[in-house]
Amino acid sequence: MTTLQTPTAGLDVATIRDDFPILSRTVREGRPLVYLDSGATSQRPRQVLDAERLFLETHNAAVHRGAHQLAEEATDDYEAARSKIAVFTGAEPEELVFTKNATEAINLVAYAMSNSSIRTGLGAESERFAVGPGDEIVVTELEHHANLVPWQELCRRTGATLRWYSVTEDGRIDLDSLELSERTKVVAFAHQSNVLGSLAPVEELVRRAQAVGALTVLDACQSVPHMPVNLTELGVDFAAFSGHKMLGPSGVGVLYGRTELLDAMPPFITGGSMIEMVRMEGSTYAPPPQRFEAGVPMTSQAVGLGAAVDYLSAIGMDAVFAHERELTRVALDTLREVEGVRIIGPDSLEQRGGAVSFVVDGVHAHDVGQVLDDRGIAVRVGHHCAWPLHRRFGIAATVRASFHVYTTVEEVAQLADGVRAAREFFGVA
Amino acid sequence: MTTLQTPTAGLDVATIRDDFPILSRTVREGRPLVYLDSGATSQRPRQVLDAERLFLETHNAAVHRGAHQLAEEATDDYEAARSKIAVFTGAEPEELVFTKNATEAINLVAYAMSNSSIRTGLGAESERFAVGPGDEIVVTELEHHANLVPWQELCRRTGATLRWYSVTEDGRIDLDSLELSERTKVVAFAHQSNVLGSLAPVEELVRRAQAVGALTVLDACQSVPHMPVNLTELGVDFAAFSGHKMLGPSGVGVLYGRTELLDAMPPFITGGSMIEMVRMEGSTYAPPPQRFEAGVPMTSQAVGLGAAVDYLSAIGMDAVFAHERELTRVALDTLREVEGVRIIGPDSLEQRGGAVSFVVDGVHAHDVGQVLDDRGIAVRVGHHCAWPLHRRFGIAATVRASFHVYTTVEEVAQLADGVRAAREFFGVA
Amino acid sequence: MQLEQMYQEIILDHYRQPHGAGLRDPFDAETHHVNPTCGDEVTLRVKLDGDGANRTVQDVSYESLGCSISQASTSVLTDLVVGKSVEEAFRILESFQEMAQSRGKIAGDEEVIGDGIAFAGVSKYPARVKCALLGWMAFKDAVARVKEEA
Amino acid sequence: MQLEQMYQEIILDHYRQPHGAGLRDPFDAETHHVNPTCGDEVTLRVKLDGDGANRTVQDVSYESLGCSISQASTSVLTDLVVGKSVEEAFRILESFQEMAQSRGKIAGDEEVIGDGIAFAGVSKYPARVKCALLGWMAFKDAVARVKEEA
Numbered sequence A, B: 001m002t003t004l005q006t007p008t009a010g011l012d013v014a015t016i017r018d019d020f021p022i023l024s025r026t027v028r029e030g031r032p033l034v035y036l037d038s039g040a041t042s043q044r045p046r047q048v049l050d051a052e053r054l055f056l057e058t059h060n061a062a063v064h065r066g067a068h069q070l071a072e073e074a075t076d077d078y079e080a081a082r083s084k085i086a087v088f089t090g091a092e093p094e095e096l097v098f099t100k101n102a103t104e105a106i107n108l109v110a111y112a113m114s115n116s117s118i119r120t121g122l123g124a125e126s127e128r129f130a131v132g133p134g135d136e137i138v139v140t141e142l143e144h145h146a147n148l149v150p151w152q153e154l155c156r157r158t159g160a161t162l163r164w165y166s167v168t169e170d171g172r173i174d175l176d177s178l179e180l181s182e183r184t185k186v187v188a189f190a191h192q193s194n195v196l197g198s199l200a201p202v203e204e205l206v207r208r209a210q211a212v213g214a215l216t217v218l219d220a221c222q223s224v225p226h227m228p229v230n231l232t233e234l235g236v237d238f239a240a241f242s243g244h245k246m247l248g249p250s251g252v253g254v255l256y257g258r259t260e261l262l263d264a265m266p267p268f269i270t271g272g273s274m275i276e277m278v279r280m281e282g283s284t285y286a287p288p289p290q291r292f293e294a295g296v297p298m299t300s301q302a303v304g305l306g307a308a309v310d311y312l313s314a315i316g317m318d319a320v321f322a323h324e325r326e327l328t329r330v331a332l333d334t335l336r337e338v339e340g341v342r343i344i345g346p347d348s349l350e351q352r353g354g355a356v357s358f359v360v361d362g363v364h365a366h367d368v369g370q371v372l373d374d375r376g377i378a379v380r381v382g383h384h385c386a387w388p389l390h391r392r393f394g395i396a397a398t399v400r401a402s403f404h405v406y407t408t409v410e411e412v413a414q415l416a417d418g419v420r421a422a423r424e425f426f427g428v429a
Numbered sequence C, D: 001m002q003l004e005q006m007y008q009e010i011i012l013d014h015y016r017q018p019h020g021a022g023l024r025d026p027f028d029a030e031t032h033h034v035n036p037t038c039g040d041e042v043t044l045r046v047k048l049d050g051d052g053a054n055r056t057v058q059d060v061s062y063e064s065l066g067c068s069i070s071q072a073s074t075s076v077l078t079d080l081v082v083g084k085s086v087e088e089a090f091r092i093l094e095s096f097q098e099m100a101q102s103r104g105k106i107a108g109d110e111e112v113i114g115d116g117i118a119f120a121g122v123s124k125y126p127a128r129v130k131c132a133l134l135g136w137m138a139f140k141d142a143v144a145r146v147k148e149e150a
Ligand SMILES: Cc1ncc(COP(=O)(O)O)c(C=O)c1O
Pocket: A272, A294, A295, A296, A297, B039, B040, B101, B102, B103, B104, B144, B146, B147, B190, B192, B193, B194, B219, B221, B222, B242, B253, B385
């Protein structure tokens, strides 16, 4: 990847912050909000809010259904958003399906596979998605529940077996921990761990999966919002990400699937707008992406996500990545100096994005979080929907700080002070 | 139902219209927009747009996950919206699941049923949702594709058989056309047809379904937005509706399920926030409604839907219904006078809501729609996602006018003039 | 009034008196296409003649249920392709399709698409473009089937 | 500083020196509860004595992994319910739960919930209410299991 270089020029964070109304509020007893929870959900700039509102006050109608002017305009706006996101992620527009979030996107693939596994009434083209007893679905131990539980359930439904790569002590996927085989049908993994910040060796995993003819599913939730990602170049078969983590609206996510695969895949959610022909006796389905977008979609949200992509593109994803890299450096450097703090995940900047998780000896993450919250610092505490990963490290909960374009170095530096205060408060300092 | 009386007092439509920015725009060559396509999607009042924006500029965070102040506030707002919608529909908050639209809500039930039908790894409580060969799923011939195709697919997945009530010449469910049996597991039907406007005999259908122990699924997409609906009083087991048809945001819908049923039902979409305990070897799930809300949800959209419910409640659903009844009367009366127009559906106000569909002898619906569009009148043309119903009437497409609180009698009256113009234009007058 | 731009006289003429309508024997392939948004349908048959580069379209016959645009454009199709070589017919089809999908940006070449240029107005209405292409896509598909079978 | 309101000295004392910690034999039922948002866990055992209306809580023992709030509140639980009749223990539980879920609106009755009133501050933080109730719910569940088995 050429994407991980640090441009020297920094972001004009002060100007960026002016675009985010929520950042000027205070919390608790009048403390400025220090929002270090962008990994859970990011905040939205005015530009995104305005784009949605403009759409709703001017063009709103049901898309792909009506023939009146509003319906035409709404459909155009909706499809223009798809095209923008395609450019942003190096995909073709028809390779992108709008879902409600990344979780639905991953479930879409898992359900399309179990739907394929019931062979009644399907064409031969769906056979490549069928799995059954003896087949293996491979994930990793660091996955977010969204990229784990759907595969567990796929296995339950089909009799396939779930296997996984384990995680090394420094928070990397242990490539030696598992051998794929001809029975491996899917290799699903996170591009960037939402807990550890570590980046997956995508190229190597894709190579291994392709060598055995397995489909690759990339959970790009924590990469697409934070660095340049070209899905076609990565060579994965499917990818999923959410709007709300990339300055866009909630209620919209994206499934990427290579054209050839979406073409062959049976539908997941069925209903209006995804059909070709409906009779009481049976139905046939539209080509992708429509086949996978049943019902009136998240129209204004797609438009908002298009605006978010414009916003991020204007800044430049290289610059976004470089900015977060600097924040990560500051977080690691300052936290490392606090006694009793243990970083969970890579303690370097190598192959790493900006999520910094840690534990504090003698103070539970919830209690650390409470002290930080009292100082206006919003972090996430718990297992961050990666419970097995936490178990792997023998811990119940971590504190996680995560960033976006609006995060300042000063904010990150407050973190270590807050942790020190927590240690004092709980008498372990 | 006591809900269908016409209060004498009308709505202050002029004041209401001021709340809807889009209604003041013009279309085509400067013509005022006459939006008669609310059955496809309604427009949003400023109050809904403002509520969403306020949330996003002040409280936005991932709900049910964080412990910081923003997360608390966001969770409170999200759950407060659920409570409002519960009051609005006569349900308990925990009986309501947020989905992306009604289509997902219906699919949720259909997939939970096929997931139950694969008995591996499930508790005994899910057995009541299991179906297989010999079992019957019953729908009606007037269903929207959203309440038909998911059941066809459930049958494909499980080997159950789809059966249906046919539709009478005047657009009612023909109760004599089918006998339920002990093998009937589901009876799914639309509260109000989105094409015909006819209201289903809910009480009788529920009685019949209960008599054979079948679950009832009410497609309330066209009722909840337009009349007072008390789901508990109706006695149905499940119901589905969409935010965007009731002045609320797109990207949010609701599944209602009786507590006892949601408690026993296995999940559909799986991932974060819907779990109880996750291990690599397997997971257990949270109680409803969380069990059915995987991933970061449509937070601001739920808040917007709460605001829409406030808006509708302030007007009063009796008044909304009465208003639309008057509009329907005007539509029927004026269209009836146009030569060559045939109303598809009840030509009276009895057991009927406000969707008026018709064909014009010698002029295709698309062409009628185009002439209307040229005059600024936005209607829906086609089969309105109810293709089998159109086939039943031997037609490919109808023109449909549909209304909401902002629709005026004058707008509706323009419809008939537009149809006359279409007949002239195409030389059939 | 923009209506007249869309429904040019040529279109209305073809609509009222469609050329080549009805299903005829003999034929080499038959296709059935629908417009999923409005339910419009066309059943279309082609009869080819000769082979290789000399292959020509001997007959196109059809039965359709649809709006004026879809009916008129199928009528225009038969005028344009019957008697032409398959290669030439496909050139016309491409040209017509390009214009129809151009959002009013391409006027169309009357030399190539004849009465087809009347549909330039339709191309400004994205929801109607599918209507204008319904018969054409059925024709394309039918010819492909003949080729497949050969 | 609102922190002191939440983490009252009583809470910190119980957290540092939890009462009744450890798993002991004999017991009638054991439950394992987790807080799904943070992964905190408690394994809790109850030993009842007598029967009917005279049934009393003879012992509550537990092992827990969790934050100060969940640890302290389980410690307070044992203080409050051990030696009480089951009926009385449930009254205390209800009272504690009511306070904990009151969003700071109910101060709690010291006569009934003793040191439990220190958690009134926690009730203002909805995300922490589950922590405060973790041990209590495990206790409720354990007693219910004993009853079920009887
Ligand atoms: C009767 C009926 N059912 C279901 C739906 C599907 O709703 P949605 O597209 O919002 O999921 C609609 C509207 O499109 C409808 O009118």
